[in-house]
Amino acid sequence: MIEVKNIYFKYAKEFVQKNTSFSVSKGEKIALFGVNGSGKTSLLKLLDGLIFPQKGEILFEGQKLTKQSLKDKDFRKEFRTSVGLLFQNPDIMLFNPSVYEELSFGLKQLQHRNLDEKINYWAEKLNLSGLLDKSPVKLSGGEKQRIALASILILEPKLLLLDEPFSSLDPRATGWLIDFLNSLDSTLIMALHNMELAREIAERVIVLSENHEIIYDGDINDFANNKEELVKAGLWHRHSGKEPHFHNF
Template sequence: MIELRGVYHSYDGEEVLRDINLTVKEGERVVLLGINGSGKTTLLKILNALILPQRGAYTYCGVRVDKSKLKDRDFVRSFRKEMVMLFQNPDVMLFNPTVYDELAFSLRQLGFEEKQVEERVLHWADRFDLIEHLDKPPFKLSGGQKQKLCLACLLVLEPKILLLDEPTANLDPRTTGWLIDLLYDLNITTIVSTHNLSLVPELGDRLVVLGEEHSIVYDGKIETFLRDEEKMLKAGLLHKHRHKHGDREHAHYHFHL
């Protein structure tokens, strides 16, 4: 479904992704783990075709995603419906006068009939406890409600792939629990980025880790990685330092969360 081969990307000459090779199959629930600055957001933006690899190839459902393909209106229309991304800061995604209009916006842009727009809006507003807020301006919602609204705006399209960039960063524990339950209920491919090691087992089944050198240092089962101190040290997610007590030396580990 998704394939990256030899992907590199830099900003102002500073490399943020190095030789990324990744394949994601339909229905997989992938967690993208790495410390801040490891390249997680850039990788998600490439998958969402918001930016293109400077080197290497990105293929989606057998079609290479490049500049020429992004000029193909039919491809872009289909791609934008099937591949959606939730940004870490919900405020950057909200710009319509009411919650209803936010939910309806992308459907209207894609040419859905108004009756179908209303059906989908009401369905997802109900599922996300937003019915009573439909006539409100989005900026009057709480942080958690904004995050719910942004996610509902994506799911209203009934996409095939959902990309989430640090989705729990601004959520309280209760809303985080709600999001985790929702992700388990969704029958779509998900790729969720986080730097929070403790949440990894809750967010997916497969773990892809970006290291401090901006390359993939692990791709496999979550529990295998979490039991391997050396792998976590290599990824910069665990810091080891030693203290001497008399004649004895003790090693202490600290998670970078």
């Protein structure tokens, strides 16, 4: 479904993706790990065609993903219908005056019908039915995250890119999202920091280092059981003190 071939990307001087390569098959569920600043969000934005590599290439279903290729109306429509990115900060995604309009926005852009039916269905699934008339900016962090998530899921993308989707969710919403993602046929790539949560959903993990390079790509359970790999990736921490111990945060 996706091929990332030796991409390099920088915002300013320093490359934040260095020779990144991997491919993703249809239906795979992948967790993306790495310490703060390692490049997870940048990678998800590259896969969503919001930013573009200076070197290397990304193929989506065999077609090159570039600024130029997305100018083609048919490819853009196909790509935008197929791929949905949940931003790390939902505030960036929410700009409509009401939750209802937030959920209908993407559907309208893509000229969907039966808006009401779809909106009510997803609002109910994400426990948003009582909030449809409210202004998203006046809601709580978790509510905003659920709205942002609903606005992506409602488009039923083939490839779902989620940037820390659990960060503001309460246990009930977290449990629902785990079950939902497990029931989904879509391909999934999600950035997160919680290994236990990731193992509930993903079978593969891609780990970025502080130096913005992939240091592990493989079975998530093998990775999670390998203390050395976890320390190398900065995901386990050796506390100082009388008896130093490892702590999975």
